[in-house]
Amino acid sequence: MDSKRDSKKRRIFRLISITFLCLILMCGCGTFQDFIDAALNESNQYDDYGNRTDSLEPAEASSASSGMSASSASSGSSSPEEPSAQPEMPVAAGLAADGTYPDGIMKVHYIDVGQGDATLVTCEGHAMLIDGGTQEAGAAVRSYIDSLGITKLDYVIATHPDADHIGGLPETLGKYQVGMVMMPDVPSDKYTYKLLYDAVSSKGLVPVRPHVGDNYALGNALVTVTAPADSVYENTNNYSVGLMIQFGDRRFLFIGDAEWPSIQEMMNGTVDLKCDVYKCGHHGSDTSTYDSFLKMLLPEYAVISCGKGNPFGHPHGKVLGYLKSCGVQVFRTDEQGTIVAKTDGTDIIWNVQPSVTWAAGSFENSRE
Ligand SMILES: [Zn+2]
Secondary structure (H helix, E strand, O other), rough: HHHHHHHHHHHHHHHHHEEEEEHHHHHHHHHHHHHHHHHHHHHHHHHOOEEEOOOOOOHHHHOOOOOOOOOOOEEEEEEOOOOOOOOOHHHHHHHOOOOOEEEEEEEEEEOOOOOOOOEEEEEOEEEEEEOOOOOOOHHHHHHHHHHHHOOOOEEOOOOOOOOOHHHOHHHHHHHHEEEEEEEOOOOOOOOHHHHHHHHHOOOOOOEEEEOOOEEEEEEOOOEEEEHHHHOOOOOOHHHOOOEEEEHHHHHHHEOOOOOHHHHHHHOOOOOOOOOOOOEEEHHOOOOOHHHHHHHHOOEEEEEOOOOOOOOOOOOOOHHHHHHHHHHOOOEEEEOOOOOOEEEEEOEEOOOOOOOOOOOOOOOOOHHH
């Protein structure tokens, strides 16, 4: 009887043990499944470049959903009144584990727009347009963009209200899908500026204001705002948006038409200004490129965007002298047309040879 009772006890004990084990496994599986689901959801929220893809907002409806990741909270903010939040560093998210870059190429197109500025930066399927030339040059800029098969401009930067920078932008904004427009908070009653504001709002966008130190991702390129500081300036040139664009180890600097007050603030600021390619401020005017500034940038190359025979004396002989004495190789749109720099993050390849004329602009035409 005892052995029978013991056997029955053992069966009951086994049954309870098996049931308990099953319960543990079911709970465990549920937890594991939750983990798998969470992991899948997480991986679905990012594309190959580390940009979030789970936003439901169409690109036109929000400045924050440009398909790029604005890295600081303020970057995606549509309200100019909101203070800048601490920027986060986003670009590392796009780096592969072995430190390589998907697609691995950034191109900077300094488009020949005569006397004015328009630079298109393309990186791994993404595009940023920095200024759009005069209204007259706008068509050439759009043709150039079309020739590259680009239909979406992730970012459009209107550096400051001058017509040689923003005149072509209203029509250009109307033609393409646009993720985000950045323009400085500068009072201007210029007609072209009003047209630009109208074009921005008709896209359903609100201009994003530049804050020094804010970061944006353009593919795997990191775009950092260098200017303007939160100052009040007499000359609207000093409100120019300044950008440092870094891809791999190569850095490209843009300062619009910023002059000494803003340049001094950049030099005293927190953003590292050392660069490989410097786009000369204000079309090579001596009001933007100073010896001390250049010695801080230490560029290998400089690009000057100006019109052939312009009446403003661009580029200034003094600036060319600084560049030459610093051993900087110079490219200029007035002599060479559109200049294209292509980089894999290590090497920079140009579509033309550097200019060797060192020919300064003339003021002659201004007296005619
Ligand atoms: Zn200008």
